[in-house]
Amino acid sequence: MKKVFVLVEHRRGKIRDITFELLSGAAAAGPELNGRVTAVLLGAEVDPFIEQLKPWADEILAVDDSRLKHFNADAYQQVMADLIKDHQPVLTLIPQSGFGMDLAPSLAVQLNLPLTTDCFEIRIENGTLTALRQMYGGKVNAWIRFAEAPGHILTMRSSSFQAEETGKKADVIKVDSPLTEEIACRRFVDYIEAAVGDVDITQAEIVIGIGRGVKEKENMPVIEALAEAVGAVLACSRPVVDAGWLPKERQVGSSGKSIKPKLYIALGISGSFQHTAGLKGADTVVAVNKDCNAPIFGVADYGIVDDLFKIVPVLSEKIKALKG
Known part of the structure; x- marks a missing residue:
């Protein structure tokens, strides 16, 4: 059966809300694509995350490696590229965030897959995937239809889908980390919250x-x-x-x-x-x-x-x- 990947975004021990939104969107699109919703979890000591994700996906691919504790685009790209090559998902959904936009373009280039960023709606029409995004500085809404390809990568905005637990009970597959010793040109130092004034x-x-x-x-x-x-x-x-x-x-x-x-x-x-x-x-x-x-x-x-x-x-x- 085909798969729809959703990359899990987490920070400081907490899964970000957008992950559950994308899993809900994937669940809605999955049947039309004949796809199995697969949460892709990269991190360290991931078992607590796995328990949270089980009701939201058909399958969880978990890679547990201390070098993945904090997001690093170089490390994530290497692991994601291997997983996509092995499982051939028809669609990979990545959050439209600093996390996602650091990763998605280079991942798409490495795999030679089509990428559409900053989408806020997807449709399946006669088995064909289309995605809605804005163009020309927000003046135009454009439905993007993809040429035939082995898979597609989309980055999706927050609130594109309503997060609704599907009641699934995901199968868990733990995957050995493919990371080598020299994985990254960059290394994580610390989180510094952006100043947003008195409110978020x-x-x-x-x-x-x-x-x-x-x-x-x-x-x-x-x-x-x-x-x-x-x-x-x-x-x-x-x-x-x-x-x-x-x-x-x-x-x-x-x-x-x-x-x-x-x-x-x-x-x-x-x-x-x-x-x-x-x-x-x-x-x-x-x-x-x-x-x-x-x-x-x-x-x-x-x-x-x-x-x-x-x-x-x-x-x-x-x-x-x-x-x-």
């Missing part, structure tokens, strides 16, 4: 996003009052970053971050595809915009057509009153 919008449960409709920076206190009332963090669309009101780390969308809050409140955001591409993981979207034709209402669960400066102060006071 990708981890927030409630997010308020602001756009051009806020008009000017002096109006920010009105929005901040609502954020404080509901316990939300502030995010924004690209024009707000370009205006210098909020830092780049707060931008949601194709050129910013993908988020998956329980609640997203869009204030004065028109809802271009570049922005809404970052909202696929949101549970509930509420939009306030005075333009009834704004695209944001096409993705919103609840919408209010009105001036946000009439709605937001009232909403803030009502929430404060409910909280006592």
Whole structure:
């Protein structure tokens, strides 16, 4: 039976959420490709990871080697190349992250396999794989159809798929490490967390996003009052970053971050595809915009057509009153 590989991303003893999202996506695509979902786990002392992955895959290929404890593109490339040559997966999914983008291009070149990066949807049509990604600075969405090849490599954005445990019970295959003594031109030294200010919008449960409709920076206190009332963090669309009101780390969308809050409140955001591409993981979207034709209402669960400066102060006071 054919296989669909998903490369497991882990850091500091924890499997990253995007791994489970990609395993769910692979499970949906697997039957159409006649493929067996295979989690590819490279690391050191991997048994705890194996137990976490069992309900998510048909099969786990595990390579346990102390030299794989921390991600190293040179070492991972050598191991992944061997596994792909041995198992011939029809599709290999890799997270679109620093981890994935350090590895995927050189791996594809080594194996002479087609690579498409930064995808956020895949389809199987009549047995043919197509992938959706943006082009020309996010101005165009393009479905990429692959020429016939023995396999394909895709890097996928966070929140491209909803993580849903499939109830599988994976077979575990432990593979001897193929690494030689001299494996890498680089070596791991330490993790240094990037400075993201006072919040990480990708981890927030409630997010308020602001756009051009806020008009000017002096109006920010009105929005901040609502954020404080509901316990939300502030995010924004690209024009707000370009205006210098909020830092780049707060931008949601194709050129910013993908988020998956329980609640997203869009204030004065028109809802271009570049922005809404970052909202696929949101549970509930509420939009306030005075333009009834704004695209944001096409993705919103609840919408209010009105001036946000009439709605937001009232909403803030009502929430404060409910909280006592």
